[in-house]
Amino acid sequence: MIYNIKSEHLLPITIDQAWDFFSSAKNLSKITPPEMSFVIKTDLADREVYEGLLIDYIVKPILGIPLPWRTEIYKVDKPNLFADRQLRGPYKMWEHTHFFEATDNGVLVKDNVNYELPLGFLGDIAHVLFVKKKVESIFKYREQALNRLFPKQEI
Incomplete structure (x- = not known):
């Protein structure tokens, strides 16, 4: 699923x-x-994303077990969006599109992630038990981190 x-x-x-x-x-x-x-294991030399960019990471998503993760940037439309997909990692499929929309009050950052777990129905059970909460908590942490990095200006 x-x-x-x-x-x-x-x-x-x-x-x-x-x-x-x-x-x-x-x-x-x-x-x-x-x-x-x-x-991040890939030497990026401060480059911004481009189509075809491969990025290797090590991540510990569950129980502190290190897992390799490789993503490919497969779509770039500067400065409006870019999209990456997992080529190797903990998911059967992971596709993440990052959208940026200028507004009168700043920029609206939108993320859309489609993902699928391995192991068929066992993966679906894992999703219900803990994966969904974990993915949601990652995005909640991201929101809090962005608020610290880019605080709203008081007028």
Whole structure:
């Protein structure tokens, strides 16, 4: 079964600032929960994303067990969106599209993730028992981290 999670967050920054932050994979660790021990293995040399970019990570999503994760950036429309998909990792399928929409109050950052777990019905049971909550908690942490990184300005 394919699951979906969507997230929206308004940040008090410009669309170009949002693009610069989110299109640098090095910033992922700043918005990923520390207990996941997220480490980028690919030398990115501060490059922004481009179609075909492969990024290797080590992540500990469950029980502190380190797992390799490789993603490919497969779509880029600067500064409006980019999309990545898992080529190797803990999911049977993971596709994440990052959208950026300029507004009068900043930029609306939207995430749309489609994912599928391995192991058939056992994966579906795991989703109900803990994976769904884990994925939701990652995005909740991300929202809190973004609020700390980009605080709303008082007028």
